[in-house]
Amino acid sequence: MSAIVISNLTRDYGENRGVFDLSLTVGKSEAFGFLGPNGAGKTTTIRHLMGFIKPKVGTVTIDGRDCWRERDIIQKQLGYIPGEIAFFDDMSSAEFLRFTAKYRGTGNAREKEMLDRFDLSPKGKIKKMSKGMKQKIGIVAAFMHDPEVLLLDEPTSGLDPLMQCRFIDLVTEEKKRGKTILMSSHMFDEVERTCHRIGIIRAGRLVALDTTDALRDKHVRPYTVRLDDEQTASAFAKDFDGRQDGVAVTVSTRQTLEQIFLDYYDVSGGDR
Amino acid sequence: MFNFTLYKREMKKSILTLVIFAGVLTIYITMIVQMFDPEMASILNQFSEIMPGVMTAVGMSGTVTTLIGFMSSYLYGMLLLLFPMVYVVLRAHGLIGKYVDRGSIVALVSAPIKRRAIAFTQMKALASGLFLLVSYITLLEIVCSEVVFPGELEIGSILLLNVGLLCLQLFIGGICFLASCVFNDAKYSVGIGAGVPALMYVIQMLANIGGSVENARYATFFTLFDPDGLIAGETAAIAGIVVLFVGACALFVAAIVVFSKKDLHI
Numbered sequence: 040m041s042a043i044v045i046s047n048l049t050r051d052y053g054e055n056r057g058v059f060d061l062s063l064t065v066g067k068s069e070a071f072g073f074l075g076p077n078g079a080g081k082t083t084t085i086r087h088l089m090g091f092i093k094p095k096v097g098t099v100t101i102d103g104r105d106c107w108r109e110r111d112i113i114q115k116q117l118g119y120i121p122g123e124i125a126f127f128d129d130m131s132s133a134e135f136l137r138f139t140a141k142y143r144g145t146g147n148a149r150e151k152e153m154l155d156r157f158d159l160s161p162k163g164k165i166k167k168m169s170k171g172m173k174q175k176i177g178i179v180a181a182f183m184h185d186p187e188v189l190l191l192d193e194p195t196s197g198l199d200p201l202m203q204c205r206f207i208d209l210v211t212e213e214k215k216r217g218k219t220i221l222m223s224s225h226m227f228d229e230v231e232r233t234c235h236r237i238g239i240i241r242a243g244r245l246v247a248l249d250t251t252d253a254l255r256d257k258h259v260r261p262y263t264v265r266l267d268d269e270q271t272a273s274a275f276a277k278d279f280d281g282r283q284d285g286v287a288v289t290v291s292t293r294q295t296l297e298q299i300f301l302d303y304y305d306v307s308g309g310d311r
Numbered sequence: 312m313f314n315f316t317l318y319k320r321e322m323k324k325s326i327l328t329l330v331i332f333a334g335v336l337t338i339y340i341t342m343i344v345q346m347f348d349p350e351m352a353s354i355l356n357q358f359s360e361i362m363p364g365v366m367t368a369v370g371m372s373g374t375v376t377t378l379i380g381f382m383s384s385y386l387y388g389m390l391l392l393l394f395p396m397v398y399v400v401l402r403a404h405g406l407i408g409k410y411v412d413r414g415s416i417v418a419l420v421s422a423p424i425k426r427r428a429i430a431f432t433q434m435k436a437l438a439s440g441l442f443l444l445v446s447y448i449t450l451l452e453i454v455c456s457e458v459v460f461p462g463e464l465e466i467g468s469i470l471l472l473n474v475g476l477l478c479l480q481l482f483i484g485g486i487c488f489l490a491s492c493v494f495n496d497a498k499y500s501v502g503i504g505a506g507v508p509a510l511m512y513v514i515q516m517l518a519n520i521g522g523s524v525e526n527a528r529y530a531t532f533f534t535l536f537d538p539d540g541l542i543a544g545e546t547a548a549i550a551g552i553v554v555l556f557v558g559a560c561a562l563f564v565a566a567i568v569v570f571s572k573k574d575l576h577i
Contacts, residue, residue: 089421092574114423121421121577125414129324135418141316143422180418 042219047097072230073223075240118181122192133161145184170197321436387538403487406433408500485562
């Protein structure tokens, strides 16, 4: 059964911005990666899922409920990390988290666990915090009530590499606990490590929708190099993270997301 | 339909502003009440003779022989119109417009709370703050009058006068709140929310001067609040504040509907 269903969603902001005839589904307990460059329409799609904006054309549902009309019911089991964190500047983060838990009425069962996980001490005004700190507060606020569905809009932006890793671990665990996750990103790596399926959006249109494995295979190019002797081959394999087979070493290069986009751009025949 | 946690937060924020406004008003009201004495009244009357235009423009005219008439002229012509109005403009923006402009409204709408309930709670916070302010003004006026001139003030009239003031300020609040809900940009939500009442007040000042511009009073809602009429218990004056109250309700309902249906690009 699909938890998130987007069908024929269109929202035209003019100048080729927005989303156009977008359809995709995310199954229950599935982690879905939503990739695309800045301004591709990822956030617009998520806003529709959150019930912030009403679809002009098409429908958007979560667990069979309409995301616009029944948003308050959907929100009971939803955790959201906004693409741009803007919380109440006048509050300290502890106050904000306490306020959010009471305001939502959905509790804060996992607040302490989340704070520990991200080495966060909820002191100090939100106003004075760095982007990374605010992002962490956003993560805690999204996960503390242990929701069933998670909509994560570029959740690792502003986090240092260590915290990015911890976040990816968290998402992986949540997926195992049966949560439905839609995570947007412009980085292939983090999506690749967490998500089972990936959709690539470009200029508001879905240009690829496949399993992570299939996409990886498509975009990884292996090269086999023959070297003079086994010793050099072994050193080479070590340096370039390749697979050694006698004097032959197979190394693979991964295309950058940019290159992948260009691939899809070419395939679709430059329809812009 | 109502979220107590949010209401508590907003009231906490309102209280600080309210204390400042109440402080300033305390100084003015106690001063003005103490100024009521025949001699001072004659000095003020002299002012009116010297510069009739200026004094009537700010509503300072008419009967100053009774304490309530004196208060009506010198408090309800300008001070008690403008001070609460500034409070209302500030808070109406702070309750919706500012959140939308800064994007922090996301913290309020990404929760299992209906938009209507959010807007209703914010409206209630605005109205409560105003109610507290006007109640404080009323209490202060009665206490001051009773201390300085015992038995001089007609309590019934001052109560009715302040009910009228509350209706007027609620109406202004309705305009600001609606502007706050309609526009996503602080520039417009404050611009319209503060601009319309300010313009209406300027028209009122012009109309007060009388003469050829007297008909301008039909172009401003301030005309519906007639302090002297309320003191005299005139039906037309009471009808005026009823219209203001009904208008305020309509504006608030419109604001809540707009906020519930609007797209939030956050």
